[in-house]
Amino acid sequence: MRRVAKLSAACIATAALALTATACGSTSSENSSSTSPSSSSGGGKGGIKIGLAYDVGGRGDRSFNDSAARGADKAAKEFGGSIKELTAKSSDTEADREQRLTDLADAGYNPIVAVGFSYATSVDKVAPKFPKVSFGLIDSVATSKNVDSITFTEEQGSYLAGVAAALKTKKNHVGFIGGVDTPLIKKFEAGYVQGVKDTNPKVKVDVQYLTHGSDFSGFASPDKGKEAASGMLDAGADVIYAAAGSSGNGSIEAVSGVKGAWAIGVDSDQYNIPGLAKYKNSILTSMVKNVDVGVYDFIKSVNDGKPLTGQQNYSLAKGGVSLATSGGFIDDIQPKLDEAKKKIVDGTITVKTS
């Protein structure tokens, strides 16, 4: 009985403490606004304050996030602003993403760019609370008024990658490695496979995803990428396209160990990434997704006082996606690539998205 009383007393005390503590006290935004007065809008005397919330991997993934970082860097340099960067963890919940965006908005950052589709719901929750702040959302579409949804037609660029792969393979066997089997990455796969098959129906395409469902570690595990690529190489594939964030670095490394095999990079022009310089002679081309252009355009619009809103779709026709030519490995097949590109742009070829 004694223990029951003691326990219940402790329980009640804890609950009471928690509830009173919750009820009163100031919020963190009130705390922070009292210490650091937030600038009213972007483009003030201190220059534009750009807030960047990265997806898993963050700056330095040599791929998707880095591409966004380049756009922000360029804008910051041109308009004389500062950048604040926060990065997602793979164990994040909705609350963590909201916190990240709220922290940035509270501290007076404007515009705020949410890099990656994981932020779609969070942006829609946070943006209405800060109507004067402009939000940018990459790879997904939000409905709030002060959000610019920046999307790309990855399937069109991947189609061209598929054409290049089919023309370059000697064993009539190519591979695709996806980071996580999300609808976004499936767009890459669908375009790639269609590009390969349209060019040469005899080419076999191996498809593998590193992780599934809600396990997003496939975007940030070079070891998994390396393992998957080695498996495909052993099975006889000689061109491997990896759309897997920083996991793709592992794939490129594995490919570079096999003579005559090609890797196709993604998002950034990976031939020119210093961290991958060792392997650049194995990088056939990269399906460049110009996230930097999208980010730069958005920041510029905010700086000009006319923030973009709604959806901006960066297609192949608009130069939102393209094949990199660095290294000159695809110069010989360029005419065929141009032909395919023309067909996509004029609508003769419709690229599937799934």
Place this chain on the structure above:
Amino acid sequence: MKKLTQRIDKERLLLGIAAPLLAVVAALVVTTLVILATGKNPGAAFSDMVTYGSASDSQVYILNKATTYYLAGVSVAIGFRMNLFNIGVDGQYRIAAFFAAVLGGALTTPGWISIPLIILCAMATGALWAGIAGVLKVTRGVSEVISTIMLNSIATAIIAYLLQPGKLAELQSGGTVVSTKPLPESSYFFQIDTGASGELWGFIVIAVAIGVAYWFVLGRTRFGFDLRTVGQSEPAAAASGVSVKKMIATSMLISGAVAGLIGMPTLLNDSHQFSNDFPLGIGFTGIAIALLGRNNPIGIALGALLWGFLERTTNHLEFEGYDKEILGVIQGVIVLCVVIAYELVRRYGLKRQQQRVGAELAAQAAATTQKQEVA
């Protein structure tokens, strides 16, 4: 006699508190060193953690996170008390939340019917998933560590297979998020609106109820006694007439049922759907929290709150320019320190006990010899 038990109780209590305290202090010291090594000021970091963590919206965040973590901790602790290492909590709660979300999306009944149904479905799915490991262990002697960790992967694969447009899920606008059909608004769990600080999830009430039930069943019932006996010594339990196999299967089922609840605060209070960004890895967090809380219902609550606090404040540390990896370091160090501290304190307690028993025996022996001498 009564005085004696009270005295021992107090000492045990002191030792019980000493271990986690020692662990947290040691973790603080190590973290300080780590921050110093990165060339930053640890004092400013800690003070930022305290001010930011005590803001009212942080409190709501922490309580909401702790609700989920508490359920995970209890679920793991049930297994621990039985000497079962249920690593599969992670898969159990995800598959449970998934099927509960599918059911919830399909239901059109009023909330007072839907919500209990959704919760029951989650508990049943979790129990079933854990039950597989239980049956394998009882009938074939398969270690639950191996089977549950494999069941985690299988759960991931099943969810990935079914969570596709055209199967049990649909594509959301924007074409990048796949989720189950969202719950109708009537199936939302109640939440306490605290104004600017955000919403406190009503599921915290259920978490507290589970904590009380855990304490009562384990500490105050025949079943709980049997369970703890099996955990401490299987032959002893068997000798006193407890069916060990039955106990293993049952405790696995209960652990799985509680694991099924882990996803419910998120599903019923927050996301209202199961999408491909549903939080994962909470089952493993639960192991750390159960260790931290020493399988004690209040200890687990403190551990869960500490975990929530650390996540909230280290997220903000990143904002202040510290490395985001600090969180992982602090959490890892705390768990390590806890394990070491408990062992140290246990040994110290054992030594104290031996010394006391030795002293008493010596005194007794001295008394007898004295008596003999007198006689």
